[in-house]
Amino acid sequence: xxxxxxxxxxxxxxxxxxxxxxxxxxxxxxxxxxxxxxxxxxxxxxxxxxxxxxxxxxxxxxxxxxxxxxxxxxxxxxxxxxxxxxxxxxxxxxxxxxxxxxxxxxxxxxxxxxxxxxxxxxxxxxxxxxxxxxxxxxxxxxxxxxxxxxxxxxxxxxxxxxxxxxxxxxxxxxxxxxxxxxxxxxxxxxxxxxxxxxxxxxxxxxxxxxxxxxxxxxxxxxxxxxxxxxxxxxxxxxxxxxxxxxxxxxxxxxxxxxxxxxxxxxx
Amino acid sequence: xxxxxxxxxxxxxxxxxxxxxxxxxxxxxxxxxxxxxxxxxxxxxxxxxxxxxxxxxxxxxxxxxxxxxxxxxxxxxxxxxxxxxxxxxxxxxxxxxxxxxxxxxxxxxxxxxxxxxxxxxxxxxxxxxxxxxxxxxxxxxxxxxxxxxxxxxxxxxxxxxxxxxxxxxxxxxxxxxxxxxxxxxxxxxxxxxxxxxxxxxxxxxxxxxxxxxxxxxxxxxxxxxxxxxxxxxxxxxxxxxxxxxxxxxxxxxxxxxxxxxxxxxxxxxxxxxxxxxxxxxxx
Numbered sequence: 001x002x003x004x005x006x007x008x009x010x011x012x013x014x015x016x017x018x019x020x021x022x023x024x025x026x027x028x029x030x031x032x033x034x035x036x037x038x039x040x041x042x043x044x045x046x047x048x049x050x051x052x053x054x055x056x057x058x059x060x061x062x063x064x065x066x067x068x069x070x071x072x073x074x075x076x077x078x079x080x081x082x083x084x085x086x087x088x089x090x091x092x093x094x095x096x097x098x099x100x101x102x103x104x105x106x107x108x109x110x111x112x113x114x115x116x117x118x119x120x121x122x123x124x125x126x127x128x129x130x131x132x133x134x135x136x137x138x139x140x141x142x143x144x145x146x147x148x149x150x151x152x153x154x155x156x157x158x159x160x161x162x163x164x165x166x167x168x169x170x171x172x173x174x175x176x177x178x179x180x181x182x183x184x185x186x187x188x189x190x191x192x193x194x195x196x197x198x199x200x201x202x203x204x205x206x207x208x209x210x211x212x213x214x215x216x217x218x219x220x221x222x223x224x225x226x227x228x229x230x231x232x233x234x235x236x237x238x239x240x241x242x243x244x245x246x247x248x249x250x251x252x253x254x255x256x257x258x259x260x261x262x263x264x265x266x267x
Numbered sequence: 268x269x270x271x272x273x274x275x276x277x278x279x280x281x282x283x284x285x286x287x288x289x290x291x292x293x294x295x296x297x298x299x300x301x302x303x304x305x306x307x308x309x310x311x312x313x314x315x316x317x318x319x320x321x322x323x324x325x326x327x328x329x330x331x332x333x334x335x336x337x338x339x340x341x342x343x344x345x346x347x348x349x350x351x352x353x354x355x356x357x358x359x360x361x362x363x364x365x366x367x368x369x370x371x372x373x374x375x376x377x378x379x380x381x382x383x384x385x386x387x388x389x390x391x392x393x394x395x396x397x398x399x400x401x402x403x404x405x406x407x408x409x410x411x412x413x414x415x416x417x418x419x420x421x422x423x424x425x426x427x428x429x430x431x432x433x434x435x436x437x438x439x440x441x442x443x444x445x446x447x448x449x450x451x452x453x454x455x456x457x458x459x460x461x462x463x464x465x466x467x468x469x470x471x472x473x474x475x476x477x478x479x480x481x482x483x484x485x486x487x488x489x490x491x492x493x494x495x496x497x498x499x500x501x502x503x504x505x506x507x508x509x510x511x512x513x514x515x516x517x518x519x520x521x522x523x524x525x526x527x528x529x530x531x532x533x534x535x536x537x538x539x540x541x542x543x544x545x546x547x548x549x550x
Binding site for chain 1 (some may be wrong): 345348349350367368369370372374376378380382383384393394396397398425427445
């Protein structure tokens with residue numbers, strides 16, 4: 001009981017602290033922009049951004065672009081992370097497969113995805129497909145690297161314990177290795193989902209007919225800085241929201257571990 | 268020393284083939300004959316972790332192995348558990364040569380080695396699941412064992428919610444749940460504080476006398492070895508070998524208070540002598 005209330009107090013304290021910081025930051029920004037007479041085209045005051053944010057929410061146009069980008073992010077994330085997960089299992093379970101595939105995987109990872117985005121747009125067109133592919137190539141590696149590492153993370157003593165009770169290789173895999181890999185896989189998912197947002201926007205920058213990235217370019221072109229900032233806020237809300245969803249899933253599934261991501265690979 | 272020569276000569280008189288024929292009727296559960304474990308270092312040298320280990324273990328005997336670090340006692344236990352391969356020699360259990368892990372064995376490790384995503388009951392049930400035994404039947408047994416070690420009410424707790432001593436008791440339940448005839452324990456109480464350790468020793472003696480299991484306990488504590496064992500096997504390192512086997516004929520049940528008696532002290536001193544003379548005093 002006292003532990004619970006202490007925790008609540010601390011959470012409330014943290015919330016209060018970050019709210020206060022936020023308010024000070026926003027008020028400081030507003031005062032600085034107005035006081036120093038900075039042009040709206042260079043840096044819009046928060047009030048202007050809030051107005052632009054509200055207006056774009058009221059316009060039906062934004063919803064469509066938001067839906068397109070969300071679709072690209074989620075589809076690319078799913079395709080890329082499932083691909084990374086599957087290849088990670090194959091590589092972790094078979095040393096031969098590791099020798100065959102891994103050098104190519106590493107070579108592919110060292111190529112900046114931004115650099116191949118134009119090629120992908122030419123191959124897959126200006127529509128949604130090319131953004132999904134770009135996002136998938138970015139989401140792929142964090143899952144691959146973390147899955148491989150996770151499947152090899154089972155402590156030797158746990159494996160020996162299982163073997164001493166006559167467990168088969170498959171039983172050791174199913175009852176120990178798979179579960180030991182889960183925390184790593186969640187770190188991979190967390191990194192991948194945040195990178196997926198970046199992937200979709202990069203794809204839209206290269207060439208698109210819709211999406212929040214496309215909208216940013218359009219507003220930038222019209223010197224609508226407040227509108228651009230409003231979309232940035234939406235983008236970061238998407239990122240924080242998706243990251244939060246992964247976190248909730250992680251705490252439910254990997255409940256025995258309170259890990260904060262000290263094993264991040266491929267970020 | 269006499270015990271060793273006596274024991275070696277008796278075991279030599281009985282060739283393993285004759286033992287295999289006699290099967291279940293043989294008076295010992297496990298025979299270790301001419302067991303060797305050789306490791307090769309990177310520069311090609313052989314290291315004898317175990318050299319010419321011979322030991323007969325009768326059913327329902329409590330046997331302790333003591334020795335300083337590096338004497339190969341854990342290696343011996345891992346070979347018996349089927350986790351490590353032997354280099355030469357044989358391990359025969361009920362007339363059959365052991366060539367890997369056996370369903371007849373239960374192993375308690377230095378660390379509790381519980382799976383953190385499983386509750387106490389689920390951890391105890393691991394051997395049952397692995398060996399595909401009847402879950403309903405053995406779950407009742409698992410609950411009894413958990414109650415026997417004083418963990419009633421903790422069946423659905425997770426390992427992280429237990430103290431070290433409680434976790435090790437779960438490990439002991441897990442080693443007993445499939446009713447093995449031979450229990451191997453590798454310094455199971457090494458990580459516990461002295462008080463907990465003493466009460467665990469008492470508990471282990473009770474478990475042994477109630478279940479009549481054959482138990483092999485590896486420890487580096489001489490008093491613990493004497494307190495629990497029918498026979499204490501003394502090992503020394505480089506190469507790892509048995510230098511003495513000392514029968515402990517102290518009456519049972521033994522009390523912790525017995526450890527202060529002169530008789531008890533004589534056993535402890537007799538074992539310690541081996542290590543001080545070899546310059547490897549430990550404990």
